[in-house]
Every structure is written in C-alpha cells, then in structure tokens.
Amino acid sequence: MKRVCKVLGIVALAAALCALAPSAQAAGPGATPTFTRDVAPILQQKCEVCHRADSIAPMSLRTFEEARPWARSIKARVESRQMPPWHIDKSVGIQEFKNDRSLTDEEIQTIVRWVDAGAPKGDPKDMPPPQAWPNEQGWLLAKLYGQTEPDLIIRSTPWTQKAGANDTWWKPVAETGLTEPRWVRAIELRPGTVKGRKITHHAIARLQQEDPEFPQNADQDAGSLTNTGTFMEWAVGKQGEIMRPKSGKLMLPGSKIVWDIHYSNGGEDITDVVELGIYLYPKGQEPKHRQVLHLMGATNAGGVDIPPNTVKATQGFFALRENGRVESFQPHMHLRGKAMSMEAVLPSGQTVVLSYANNFNFNWHNSYVYADEAAPLLPKGTLLKITAWHDNTAANRSNPDPNVWVGYGDRTVDEMAHAWVNVTYMNDEDYKAELEARKARRAQRTTEQQQQ
Numbered sequence: 001m002k003r004v005c006k007v008l009g010i011v012a013l014a015a016a017l018c019a020l021a022p023s024a025q026a027a028g029p030g031a032t033p034t035f036t037r038d039v040a041p042i043l044q045q046k047c048e049v050c051h052r053a054d055s056i057a058p059m060s061l062r063t064f065e066e067a068r069p070w071a072r073s074i075k076a077r078v079e080s081r082q083m084p085p086w087h088i089d090k091s092v093g094i095q096e097f098k099n100d101r102s103l104t105d106e107e108i109q110t111i112v113r114w115v116d117a118g119a120p121k122g123d124p125k126d127m128p129p130p131q132a133w134p135n136e137q138g139w140l141l142a143k144l145y146g147q148t149e150p151d152l153i154i155r156s157t158p159w160t161q162k163a164g165a166n167d168t169w170w171k172p173v174a175e176t177g178l179t180e181p182r183w184v185r186a187i188e189l190r191p192g193t194v195k196g197r198k199i200t201h202h203a204i205a206r207l208q209q210e211d212p213e214f215p216q217n218a219d220q221d222a223g224s225l226t227n228t229g230t231f232m233e234w235a236v237g238k239q240g241e242i243m244r245p246k247s248g249k250l251m252l253p254g255s256k257i258v259w260d261i262h263y264s265n266g267g268e269d270i271t272d273v274v275e276l277g278i279y280l281y282p283k284g285q286e287p288k289h290r291q292v293l294h295l296m297g298a299t300n301a302g303g304v305d306i307p308p309n310t311v312k313a314t315q316g317f318f319a320l321r322e323n324g325r326v327e328s329f330q331p332h333m334h335l336r337g338k339a340m341s342m343e344a345v346l347p348s349g350q351t352v353v354l355s356y357a358n359n360f361n362f363n364w365h366n367s368y369v370y371a372d373e374a375a376p377l378l379p380k381g382t383l384l385k386i387t388a389w390h391d392n393t394a395a396n397r398s399n400p401d402p403n404v405w406v407g408y409g410d411r412t413v414d415e416m417a418h419a420w421v422n423v424t425y426m427n428d429e430d431y432k433a434e435l436e437a438r439k440a441r442r443a444q445r446t447t448e449q450q451q452q
Ligand code: HEC
Pocket: 042, 043, 046, 047, 048, 049, 050, 051, 056, 057, 058, 070, 073, 074, 075, 077, 078, 083, 084, 085, 101, 103, 236, 363
C-alpha cells in the first residue's frame, strides 16, 4: 500500500485518499485503537521525554499500567492541545520547526478513539520495545568539536527547592569573565544533577551586555530587560543549540548571564544549579553573519494598558534595518497572556503572518525555532508586527483578579507583551545568494518527489 501511495502521491486527491488508507501497523478508521499497537508509539515519541521517572511531569506514561488511570485526563489534555505543550496555531503561518513536539490531528484522533473505546490494552505482542533514553548528564555537543567540555561553563547560584514548596522563579546573575569579544557557535544548557532535572521546569539564560552595534532603542526602555536577550533556553528535550552555518552570536567583554529558572515541586528537598556550556568559534574562524536576539513588541511601561474585564490587543513594531533571516519566535506574556502573533509587513506593503501562538500558556516558555528551509528571509525595510492579546476576564482560568487594571511590570501579576526573536543579518549580496540557493534547493526537492 505504501508503495502505491508514493507513486500516486503526485496527485493531490490520491494522496489524500492514501492518507486515509489503513497501513499494516495502525488501526484503520473502523478498528478500535489499542494501547500496545496504536497509543504506545505516540506516547513514546511525544510524551515520554517528560513523562518518565526523573523528568518534570508528575507521572510516567511508559506502560499500559501507568497510562491507563490517566486515560480521561490524557484525552482532555491532547484534545485541547494543552499536551504536549506547543501553542502554535496549525491553520496559519509557518508550520515547519526544528523543535516541533506537537501531535498531528491523526494522532489526537487515535488517542481520543482509544479512550472513548474504554482504553483497551490490546495484544501485548504489539507493544513496541521500550524507548531507550540517553543519559543526558554529559556534555552532548562537546564531541562535535573534539572536546570533552565546552570552552566556557557558567553556573547559576545553587537553589534549594523544599519539598512541597510553591513554584519558584530564581534569577541570579553571573559574570562571563570574558576579556575580549568572542563568537559563539553552539550553546548547551542542563540542570546539574538527575534530581535537579526533576525540579527544573525550565531555565533561561539571558546574555546581558553593552552593545554599541545594536544599542537598545530609546522607545524600548524595558527596565530590567535592557539588552538582556535569551541566550539559551533549557526545556525538556532541548539541551543544545547549534548556530546555523556561517552564523554565530557575539559575546562582549564585561557581559553577564542573567538566569531565569522556574523550579517546581520535586517531592523532597533538592538543591541544584543550572550549567551553561558555551562553544566558541576558534579565533580567526569568525562567522560571516551575526545573529542577534531582539525584543519586539510593546516593551515600555506606557505600551501595556489592560482595563479590567476586557480582552485587549497590544501592538508593537520592529523595523529590520538590514536584510535578515528570522530564526525563532518566543512569545512572552504573564498570567493574562492569551495569544500572540508575529507578522511581516514587507516593503511592498504586503502583510504575511509568520506565526500565531493561539493558545499561550504562561507555564511554558516555548521558543519556536523555524526549520532551516522555512526560516523566513526578509528584505531590509520589513516591519515585524507583534500583536499580543491579554484576557483580563473571569473566563481566563489563570487570571488572579479580572477586576483590576493591569500595566507593564516584572511581577507575574503585571503584564508584558513582547516576543524574543532571533535575527541573522546579511548584506545585499549574501541575502540574494541565500534566496537563490533556497529556490534551487526547493526545485531540487520537487524534482526528487516527482521522481519517486
Ligand atoms: C515538555 C514536557 C511534556 C511533554 C512533552 C508532555 N507533557 Fe504532559 N505534563 C507535563 C508537565 C510538567 C505536567 C504537569 C503540569 C501541567 O499540568 O501542565 C503535565 C501534565 C499532564 C497531564 C495532566 C496530569 C494531571 O495531573 O491531571 C496529562 C494528562 C499529560 N500531561 C499528558 C501528556 C501526554 C499524553 C503527552 C504526549 C502526547 C504529554 N503529556 C507530553 C510535561 C509534558
């Protein structure tokens, strides 16, 4: 069947029919999905990274016995797309990401039909072999560069999360100790210990530095945020980040790392640090393109003005003064955050939706990293338009008080309305070359697909 589908694949209608056709493995539209045959493979791929011992989720979902008691809750969470945490609208904007962990519509339907059928186990012989989870304690990227360790390791100040304590946001600051500018080619972040992994919900390392080339705009006087962009984020399943070819981040002398670590309850007293490992380009091999993280959107105190019992949209614009490739999108709002979009207003006047996070959840600070061939290439003069929606009504279950006015501020009961966006800059010549190269690769892929 699979082969036939491939041959017919060039005809769209046939492809759609093939997608519905039963494969040897999965249950067809009529058959009842079982845990061992249909559900376990999905949980292995999309859930176990967090739902296993020593990771951040409250329960393991590795076996039928573990998953069965949660069946109703699993259905509710996957149907509403709250799990896995991935909040990008599937019907608009770019859909190819490097770090996509969302479920497909088919996967959701399989889980829902399994639960509706009474969550049967199925034939034990169908159970896929257990997923092997790598020991994530070592420095994973060091091998790539023939090293045993990163070039620079920076640690947060230790924190003890007491058993049963409320969630904590820990924000110590550390010096990088650099005395000359250095280019970064990869970054890796990890909790210090296995137990630390249990309490570290996520960790963000921000790079703070005085940057003459990219000074903060006067209208972006964002207080504590001034020039402090996300350098690296640790979220489960994402440990390292390698810069795209020929590009890197520049660290300057006197720079600091500002941590923002979200610790949650681990059921016992646990003390840990988070470690940031930085891999530098050797001197003399500096990359051609500089990647800069920008704060875009409404970024000053006057820019956020949310009346009580209202859903409010707030907009901000960022002008690209040079051609660039937009690498990632990380919406940032607090408890009343509801949704955020990023659009590109091209010099021609045409507006294109790049991404829309329609289901924002303050607990999950996802950075959506575009796939290599999907990261938008935009000419200078493009305006990036960030729209944030805040829901300050009682309908928002996270809202601590719908009857108060909310303005800009650092506390979770205040609000913010910006995105962190990585841009890699290119001069006209490189930009044209990159556009051409991408066009050629696309044509090549189309030809290959037609030949299959
Ligand atoms: C990135 C980590 C991560 C991934 C991936 C993930 N989860 Fe979760 N899940 C969590 C955390 C942390 C919680 C507890 C906090 C919360 O409820 O948001 C949770 C909570 C849940 C709950 C609610 C438990 C309760 O107390 O009622 C369900 C059900 C669930 N997850 C199912 C899934 C399923 C099914 C998948 C895969 C399709 C999945 N999760 C993928 C981290 C994750």
